[in-house]
Amino acid sequence: MLNMSRRDFVVTTGLAAAFGLNARLVVPAFAQKTPDPPKGFVNYKVGSVDVTALYDGIWEKPQDPAFIKNASVDETKDALAKAGLPTDFVSIPLTVVVLKLGDRYVMVDSGSGGGQWQPTAGKTMTNMKAAGIDPSKINTILISHFHPDHIFGLMEKGTNQPVFPNAELVVTANEYKWWTEPGRVEKLPEARKGLGQRIQTVFPTWKNFKLIEGDKEVAPGVQLINAPGHTPGHAAFLVGSGNQQLMISNDTAYVPGLLAPHPEWQGAYDQDGPLAVETRRKLLDRVIADKMMVCGAHFPFPGAGAFTKDGSGYAFKPVQS
Ligand SMILES: [Zn+2]
Secondary structure (H helix, E strand, O other), X not given: OOOOOHHHHHHHHHHHHHOOOXXXXXXXXXXXXXXXXXXXXXXXXEOOEEEEEEEEEEEEEEOOOOOEOOOOHHHHHXXXXXXXXXXXEEEXXXXXXXXXXXXXXXXXXXXXXXXXXXXXXXXXXXXXXXXXXXXXXEEEEEOOOOOHHHHHHHEOOOOOOEOOOOOEEXXXXXXXXXXXXXXXXXXXXXXXXXHHHHHHHHHHHOOOEEEEOOOOEEEOOEEEEEOXXXXXXXXXXXXXXXXXXXXEOOOOOOOHHHHOOOOOOOEOOOOOHHHHHHHHHHHHHHHHHOXXXXXXXXXXOOOEEEEEEXXXXXXXXXXXX
16 A cells, blocks of 8 residues: 555555545555654753653554543543644653663663654664663563563564563562562453563563562662552652753653643543552642653653643643754
């Protein structure tokens, strides 16, 4: 379909019309409406720490009444419009950050792996190389949680071979134990069973996991902050250097265009909705009180910005790339 000639296109759309189909139906499902950023990596500093934001891609999620448990599609569209985003789909971009701490490279999550999550994502490795970072030099990968967009980049497509065999993988003990406990796959909802099966097949065979209990330092100047709700062991990471701090919030505030003005919204992606709301408010109140810069996996690329209080919710101001 992608290489079809103009004549083929006319014939195809003609056929579609003959069957009463909208011609748009013949456009490949992965045709992307949002342009990729002109440059797939952005560098910034937190004190003496070099941060590189790598663009993984975007999921242009079709509108779905089940997406937010306590908001309608119309309310979702209204929030998207107010954030200046398209309303015919939900923009869920994905950014991975790499920290350079002295001579150590610490990556947060792995990206979604080429063709393993969405066909319009999986560009982390390409953009890492473009940023001049050698993937074999990554010393540590801090994993926020075990959803596909955050861990599939750890595993080769098809073979599940480790992409970063020499890196130390750091995750909360809660997250690791929850997903790998016997009988878990059977208890997962149908849509998550494949993910659970892959985790249980692969991760227990890898020996480079370090499991963390409580809020601990996991790399020099980087503290793991337990932020449960999105998943049972979801974590944020707090980077401090000099008098600057960056809260790597991962999926705590998910898409801020939706959840900054409506922190009480419970997404279908939040495994424990009420706990996710409580954690979100706690984390955002903390970053505002301490005047921190914040980045998030699904914030608009390059994924960093600041929050302020706004009535009973929050306002998000992204940095410009
Ligand atoms: Zn995510």
